[in-house]
Amino acid sequence: MWRHIVSNFLTLLVVILIGLGTLAAWVKHQYEGPGPLAEAVCVRVAPGAALSTVSEDLAAQGVVSSSYIFRVGADYAGRANALKYGSYLIPEGASMSQVVGVLTDGGPSTCGSELNYRVGVNATRIILRELDPVTGRYVEKAKFDPLSEEVPAEVSSELSKSDLRVRVTLAEGVTSWQVVEALKAAPFLTGNVEEVPDEGTLSPQSYEVTRGSDRAALLAEMEARQSAILAAAWAARADGLPYESPEEALIMASIVEKETGIAEERARVAAVFVNRLRRGMKLQTDPTVIYGVTRGQGVLGRGLRQSELRRETPWNTYVIDGLPQTPIANPGRAAIAAALNPAQTDDLYFVADGTGGHVFATTLAEHNRNVARWREIEAQRQGN
The missing domain is CATH 3.30.1490.480 (Endolytic murein transglycosylase)
Structure with missing residues (x-):
């Protein structure tokens, strides 16, 4: 009898163990x-x-x-x-x-909302986006100007979330004054800015920040990145450039930045101005005149007057010889590289070609023909 009981117990135990093993495997x-x-x-x-x-x-x-x-x-x-x-x-x-x-x-959030604070030349925008997990694409939820508009309720709601990703993006060609004014209006930053950084010393790129970040600390990071970019480009510069210091190269880079937004043209635009410096010719570039009028505090919003083209300022390259006394904007990495490694050309002139780019010339006669064509294009556009 006991043998039978033990046998049944062992059988039951085996069944239980098998069941537990099956359950464990299923789990x-x-x-x-x-x-x-x-x-x-x-x-x-x-x-x-x-x-x-x-x-x-x-x-x-x-x-x-x-x-x-x-x-x-x-x-x-x-x-x-x-x-x-x-x-x-x-x-x-x-x-x-x-x-x-x-x-x-751990690590950064891979989903949810992202707030991009874009500081542009013509406008500053807060863009709130949310990732659509199905498509993997961001969907814009709100877009507004923090300098002139109230913060929308949905943006305020997102700002209260601890996992909101925030970045500050500087467009190439913004001025230091524009950057400071924009950062002062950023609702997610804290701290005061005592003075505007020197023109040209802030690096136009994207910066990851956290809510409550200090404005002065962010500006210091922008300056540090621009300093590193300029130092690396200066070390790799072409031979025989007409600059006595990295600071002069930065001034040239800011002019190149304001003269063209087309990446392929930067080195050739830089070559025109380098060739002019080498020949002792005035640079004669409108963006420097505009900076002398605005001092970088906003956009001119109109054409230059003849009186402004003739007025002497430390930046009016129609009047002064050589480079202006300071940069006229914050140039990006590509413009700095172009200023320190310009194209090898004999170009001395360029003018708009009607497509958003420029046409270049080595002689004044050729340039005058290009200017005449551009004026024809302008006349046709005004007549339409």
Whole structure:
């Protein structure tokens, strides 16, 4: 009898062990196998969120098939207390194991909203975008001018979220005054700016910032990046350039930046001005005259007057010899490179060609013909 009881017990034990093994294998498959998500979604983890809350949210969104298995797997992997707050993109079919990795590895948010504070030459804009997880593309939610418009409610709401990604982008050719005025109006920055940085010393590029970042510290970073770019370009400059210092090269780069927005033209525009300096010719470039009128504080918004072309200022290159006394804007990396490695040409003149670019000439006679063609184009446009 006892032998029969023991035999039945052992049989039951084997069945239980097999069942446990099968259950464990099923749980492992559920945790590591493809998940139920039919299309990518954004998952937001709030600061200080508990694993239990996050797992229930994941189950409700259809990201995981079982909140319990998700918690058990995360705990077994030693990541139950390693959640990082933010908004994360979860791809379709992601396994629970993959989801745990995404939510605990940290790093910048890969989903949700992004606020881009664009400081442009003609306008400053705040652009709020949100990632569409299905297409992987950003959808614009709001766009406004912070210098003249109230902050929309939806932007204020996003600014209250700790995982909002924020960047400040400087367009090539903005002036230091424009940058400072724009940063003063940025609702996500703090601190005062005591003085406007020297013209040309801020690097036009994109800067990742956090809410509450100090304005002066951000300006210092912009100056540091521009200094590094200029130093590297100066070290790799062409031989025989008519500059006595990196600062003079920066002045030339700012002129090149304001004269053309076409990347392929920068080196050739730089060559025209370098050739003029070498021959002792006046640079005669309108953007320098405009800077003498505005001092970089805003956009002129009209054509130059003859009186302004004749008026002597430290920047009017129709009147003064050589380079103006300071840069006339903040040039980008490409304009700096062009100023220090100009094209090898004999060009001395250029004028607009009607397509957004310029036509170049080596002689005054050729240039006058090009100017006549440009005036014909202007007349035709005014007549239409």
